[in-house]
Amino acid sequence: MIHHIPSDSPMHSETRSLMHYQAVHFSWQCSSQGVAVITLNRPERKNPLTFASYSELRQLFEALKHANDVRVVVLQGAGGNFCSGGDVHEIIAPLTQMTMPELLAFTRMTGALVKAMRACPQPVIAAIDGVCAGAGAMLALASDLRLGGLQARVSYLFSRVGLAGADMGACSLLPRVIGQGRASELLFSGRAMTAEEGLAWGFFNQLHAAADLTTAALQLAQSLAQGPSFAHGMTKTMLHQEWNMSLDQAIEAEAQAQAICMQTQDFHRAYAAFAAKQRPVFEGN
Numbered sequence: 001m002i003h004h005i006p007s008d009s010p011m012h013s014e015t016r017s018l019m020h021y022q023a024v025h026f027s028w029q030c031s032s033q034g035v036a037v038i039t040l041n042r043p044e045r046k047n048p049l050t051f052a053s054y055s056e057l058r059q060l061f062e063a064l065k066h067a068n069d070v071r072v073v074v075l076q077g078a079g080g081n082f083c084s085g086g087d088v089h090e091i092i093a094p095l096t097q098m099t100m101p102e103l104l105a106f107t108r109m110t111g112a113l114v115k116a117m118r119a120c121p122q123p124v125i126a127a128i129d130g131v132c133a134g135a136g137a138m139l140a141l142a143s144d145l146r147l148g149g150l151q152a153r154v155s156y157l158f159s160r161v162g163l164a165g166a167d168m169g170a171c172s173l174l175p176r177v178i179g180q181g182r183a184s185e186l187l188f189s190g191r192a193m194t195a196e197e198g199l200a201w202g203f204f205n206q207l208h209a210a211a212d213l214t215t216a217a218l219q220l221a222q223s224l225a226q227g228p229s230f231a232h233g234m235t236k237t238m239l240h241q242e243w244n245m246s247l248d249q250a251i252e253a254e255a256q257a258q259a260i261c262m263q264t265q266d267f268h269r270a271y272a273a274f275a276a277k278q279r280p281v282f283e284g285n
Contacts, residue, residue, distance in 0.1 A: 014066060015066055015067070015068040016063065016067060016068065017068060017069050018030065018036070018060075018063060018064065018067040018069060018070050019070070021063075023038075023056065023060070024052070024056060025050065025052050026038055026039060026041055026053060026056070026057070027039035027041045028060075030069070030070060033071070033222060033225050033226075034069055034070055034071030034072065034229070035071065035218065035221045035225050036070045036072070036073045037073075037074045037076065037218075038057075038060075038073060038074070038075045038076070039076050039077065040053075040075075040076070040077045040078065040136075041078040042078070043077075043078040043079025043080070045084065046079075046083070046084035046130070047077040047078060047079070047081055047082065047083045047084060048083065048084045048085060048087035048088070048090075048091075048136075049083065049086050049087060049091070049135050049136070050086075050087050051090070051091060051094075051106075054110055054135075055109065057113055057116075058109065058112050058113040058116050061117050061119075061120050062116045062120075064116075064120040064121070064122055065119065065120055065121065070122055071122060071225040071229045071232075071284065072124075072125065072222075072224045072225045073120075073122050073123070073124045073125070073221075074124075074125045074126075074127060074217050074218060075124060075125070075126045075127070075139060075143060076126070076213075076214060076217065077129075077136075080129055080130045080210065081129065081131040082126070082127075082128040082130060082131065082136055082139075082140065082152070083131070083132060083133070083135070083137075083140075084131050084133050084134070084136060085134025085136045085157075086134060086135050107167075110135060110138075110167075110168050111168050111169060113139075113142075113168070114139075114142045114168050117139070117142040118142060118240050119240075121229075121232070121233030121236060122229075122232075122233070122236075123144045123145065123221075123224050123232055123236060124142070124143040124144050124145075125143060125144065125145045125146075125147065125221055125224075126139065126140045126143035126145070126146045126147070127147050127214055127216075128140050128146060128147065128148050128149065128152045128154070129148070129149025129150075129152050129210050130151055130152065131153060131155075132152060132153065133154075133155040133156075133157055134156070134157055134158065134167075135167075135168065137155060138156075138167065138168040138169070138173075140154065141169075141170070141174060141177065142168075142169075144236060144239075145220065146198075146203060146205055147204065147205060147207075147208060147216055147217050147220070148195045148198055148199065148204040148206070148208070148213075149195065149207070149208060149209070149210045149213045150195050150208070150209060150210065151195065152198065152204075152207075153192040153193070153194060153195075154192060154193040154198060154203065155186075155190060155192040155193070156170055156174065156186050156187050156190065157190040158187070159189070160190040165186075165187025165188060165190075166187075170183075170187060171183075174186065174187065177201075177202060177203055178201040178203050179201070195207055226282065227282055228261075228266040228267075228270075229284035230264055230266065230285065231261045231264070231266065231267075234257050234261055237257070238250075238253065238257055241253065242254075264285060265283065265285050266280075266283065266284065266285065269281065269282060269283070270282075
């Protein structure tokens with residue numbers, strides 16, 4: 001969610017509402033509290049991605065940078081599985097017939113989805129159970145927080161189809177989350193990481209029984225949505241940008257970021273509520 005801009009401001013045209021967005025290749029729901037839920041809903045095939053769903057997801061996450069009514073995003077799959085990756089028949093088969101320029105256009109498109117997820121200011125919570133493989137595992141990795149079901153199996157199985165483990169940013173993101181050695185094992189072998197391993201290695205923030213997973217993800221999302229959304233967006237930006245900074249650069253960047261947040265009304269609301277011994281109600285401005 002971008003910083004709140006009043007409707008009478010000349011910059012209001014730079015914002016847009018996504019609450020009633022009509023998704024075509026997946027399900028989209030958004031509550032009045034600003035919690036949006038994306039559901040990959042091809043359960044009969046374990047929710048694989050197609051060229052069209054890749055493209056729509058990328059466009060949606062890019063649009064979220066301008067959304068004025070979405071505070072948190074939950075990403076999940078239907079039918080007990082998260083996502084089985086690229087559809088074998090609708091993506092993999094056509095790829096074998098493409099020229100190099102076409103293939104590069106495709107791999108850049110898939111990488112652009114990860115970029116868009118990292119660049120949108122809203123925290124993205126992935127609720128992962130069952131199969132989470134290939135590109136699906138990258139969607140999970142690109143999320144900010146990951147809740148797992150007890151039967152979750154996360155596979156970066158690119159090597160098992162004759163491809164490099166370097167796909168959609170895996171060689172950059174995965175070592176930062178679970179460590180270089182563990183990431184190397186998963187990317188070379190293509191084996192599945194169990195839910196228990198994922199929790200122990202820091203991939204999953206929490207594990208839940210399958211019946212409780214969506215509820216837990218929504219509760220976490222609602223908790224974050226009640227927080228200072230502008231400041232949450234700043235935190236996400238800093239977490240992403242500081243990977244490429246020295247400590248001195250990071251400290252200076254955070255000094256500037258925090259000074260900006262101190263200008264928000266949410267900061268003043270928090271102080272006033274503390275002084276009055278009340279719980280602050282944040283409005284995102």
